[in-house]
Amino acid sequence: MPSSPALTVPKAQKIMAVLWSSFLVSSLASILFFFTFDPQTALHLDISKMAAYSIGFFLFWLTTGLSSLLTLYFSTPLPQVSSSTHIDEL
Amino acid sequence: MKSSEENHTTQSIPLETVQESLYAKREKIYPRQVLGLFSRLRITSVFTLLGIYYIFPWLTWDGRQAVLLDLPARKFYIFGLTFWPQDMIFLAFLLIMAGLTLFFFTALAGRLWCGFACPQTVWTEVFLWMERWVEGDRPQQMKLDKAPMSARKFRLKATKHAIWIFFAAYTGLTFVGFFSPIRELCVNLWHFNASTTETFWVFFYGFATYGNAGWLREQICIYMCPYARFQSAMFDKDTMVLAYDTQRGEPRGSRKRGEDYKTAGLGDCVNCTMCVQVCPTGIDIRNGLQYQCISCSACIDICDEVMDKVGYPRGLIRYTTQNILEGGHTHVFRLRIFIYGFLLLSLFLGWMYAISQRSLVELDVMRDRNSLFKETETGFIENVYVVKLMNLDEHAHSFQITAKGIDGLQLELNQTSELKLVSGEILDVPVRLIADPKQLKQRSTDVSFQMQATDAPTNPKLTTVEQARFLGPITR
Numbered sequence: 001m002p003s004s005p006a007l008t009v010p011k012a013q014k015i016m017a018v019l020w021s022s023f024l025v026s027s028l029a030s031i032l033f034f035f036t037f038d039p040q041t042a043l044h045l046d047i048s049k050m051a052a053y054s055i056g057f058f059l060f061w062l063t064t065g066l067s068s069l070l071t072l073y074f075s076t077p078l079p080q081v082s083s084s085t086h087i088d089e090l
Numbered sequence: 091m092k093s094s095e096e097n098h099t100t101q102s103i104p105l106e107t108v109q110e111s112l113y114a115k116r117e118k119i120y121p122r123q124v125l126g127l128f129s130r131l132r133i134t135s136v137f138t139l140l141g142i143y144y145i146f147p148w149l150t151w152d153g154r155q156a157v158l159l160d161l162p163a164r165k166f167y168i169f170g171l172t173f174w175p176q177d178m179i180f181l182a183f184l185l186i187m188a189g190l191t192l193f194f195f196t197a198l199a200g201r202l203w204c205g206f207a208c209p210q211t212v213w214t215e216v217f218l219w220m221e222r223w224v225e226g227d228r229p230q231q232m233k234l235d236k237a238p239m240s241a242r243k244f245r246l247k248a249t250k251h252a253i254w255i256f257f258a259a260y261t262g263l264t265f266v267g268f269f270s271p272i273r274e275l276c277v278n279l280w281h282f283n284a285s286t287t288e289t290f291w292v293f294f295y296g297f298a299t300y301g302n303a304g305w306l307r308e309q310i311c312i313y314m315c316p317y318a319r320f321q322s323a324m325f326d327k328d329t330m331v332l333a334y335d336t337q338r339g340e341p342r343g344s345r346k347r348g349e350d351y352k353t354a355g356l357g358d359c360v361n362c363t364m365c366v367q368v369c370p371t372g373i374d375i376r377n378g379l380q381y382q383c384i385s386c387s388a389c390i391d392i393c394d395e396v397m398d399k400v401g402y403p404r405g406l407i408r409y410t411t412q413n414i415l416e417g418g419h420t421h422v423f424r425l426r427i428f429i430y431g432f433l434l435l436s437l438f439l440g441w442m443y444a445i446s447q448r449s450l451v452e453l454d455v456m457r458d459r460n461s462l463f464k465e466t467e468t469g470f471i472e473n474v475y476v477v478k479l480m481n482l483d484e485h486a487h488s489f490q491i492t493a494k495g496i497d498g499l500q501l502e503l504n505q506t507s508e509l510k511l512v513s514g515e516i517l518d519v520p521v522r523l524i525a526d527p528k529q530l531k532q533r534s535t536d537v538s539f540q541m542q543a544t545d546a547p548t549n550p551k552l553t554t555v556e557q558a559r560f561l562g563p564i565t566r
């Protein structure tokens with residue numbers, strides 16, 4: 001099945017799957033995080049709250065985005081190795 | 091499905107494009123303009139929803155911006171209501187209710203949301219209008235895209251993108267205007283001294299609008315929309331769906347005017363491919379219900395128009411239910427609808443009740459961390475606290491703090507002035523409690539602080555009690 005060209009995942013879908021799912025999760029994470037910790041009083045950051053929220057959001061997005069990227073990378077189909085292939089043939 | 095390939099060739103899309111699409115390369119879609127009942131409904135919906143979006147930040151209520159999600163101050167104003175961090179539960183329930191409403195309407199009428207209310211659809215629609223205004227309808231757009239670059243092509247494309255970008259930037263500004271007061275924001279942006287964060291979000295949201303509504307369009311629905319993925323779970327055989335009447339339409343085929351097509355063995359579909367040309371997601375509804383179909387009803391409108399022209403009854407493509415298509419009856423009022431409806435109604439009533447009963451004052455008591463207790467010169471035991479008062483009411487009130495829990499407990503404030511708090515004010519007040527050590531039975535005694543509005547002492551919403559502990563020496 002995975003060799004059928006019609007079933008290849010489009011590049012657009014891959015890009016969006018990585019960026020969008022991580023965007024959603026990082027929004028949720030930022031809401032929960034900043035709901036609990038006030039950037040000025042709890043984290044002692046010397047910047048405006050909006051800046052702190054925004055930077056926090058993008059750091060979360062970077063993290064979740066990397067994770068999505070790794071998921072994508074590890075979920076690509078493996079090359080078919082037949083059971084008879086010997087280890088030193090690889 | 092040979093005929094659908096013919097469609098493609100008659101639409102003069104080169105064969106390579108069709109083959110490439112097997113490798114899932116996106117084919118640009120040029121939805122043809124359509125006018126009809128449903129497209130008028132969509133225009134109404136676009137104006138209503140975008141009207142709300144673009145106008146709300148400019149409304150004033152009680153001297154402040156009517157809808158303002160003030161993140162730095164951690165309060166949300168929505169007309170007469172003010173939400174504080176401790177009211178987040180209300181907002182969470184609001185979201186749950188929105189979700190249930192979506193379920194309810196999906197079970198009842200399919201993907202109504204997608205075709206008429208989803209921001210993606212609404213903004214894409216506006217972008218399509220602008221595109222048509224500059225480049226013309228589908229045939230002109232396709233011709234323009236195929237033509238080599240020329241001064242005219244460049245001018246048209248540049249105009250289109252300029253209009254799109256301007257509109258998207260204004261959309262971004264409006265978005266930020268929900269979070270920071272929009273009048274100041276405009277003035278600041280105009281003088282180039284808006285904060286970096288604000289400027290950044292204006293551009294970010296503007297860019298997202300431009301990208302999503304101008305370029306990505308149906309790909310958002312197909313690849314990114316979680317609702318599109320699970321909506322089928324809310325469908326049943328009585329859900330309204332948009333479908334092509336295969337029984338009536340097939341076998342499709344072109345025919346001459348006045349020819350008795352029935353004896354020629356043809357169905358009602360004249361195979362004009364108009365339904366494919368108007369489709370914003372580029373599918374052929376005649377292939378059956380498809381996940382990509384956003385129920386925009388454009389194909390209904392256009393097919394009705396075609397049916398009128400050839401003199402057949404309307405409704406070859408129409409809203410129907412699977413039960414009807416299978417020749418049965420449909421029931422609008424069924425268990426699923428009752429369950430969703432009941433849940434929705436009770437949640438809504440509960441929510442309204444809870445909002446109306448919400449306490450308008452908030453009291454927080456913190457012990458002074460530096461000392462456990464102190465002995466006064468007169469041999470009494472003193473504990474120091476910081477009491478945090480919050481007035482969540484729309485109006486200013488004066489408050490009084492009292493404490494009880496130990497016989498003869500005295501409360502002393504450093505400040506002698508009235509504790510007057512304007513709406514939304516938070517006040518930290520250092521408070522000393524003094525007790526006679528003879529009254530202390532153990533090391534730690536429970537005491538309670540009460541906060542009460544002096545101008546409305548009987549209003550239960552302006553009164554609150556908070557527990558604390560009073561520490562003393564170990565006696566005996």
Ligand code: SF4
Pocket residue numbers: 334339342358359360361362363364365366376392393396406407
């Ligand atoms: S618009 Fe109607 S008649 Fe024309 S191809 Fe589509 S279903 Fe057939």
Ligand code: SF4
Pocket residue numbers: 332365368369370371372373374375382383384385386387388389390
């Ligand atoms: S098939 Fe019809 S209703 Fe569905 S997206 Fe296309 S035009 Fe809209």
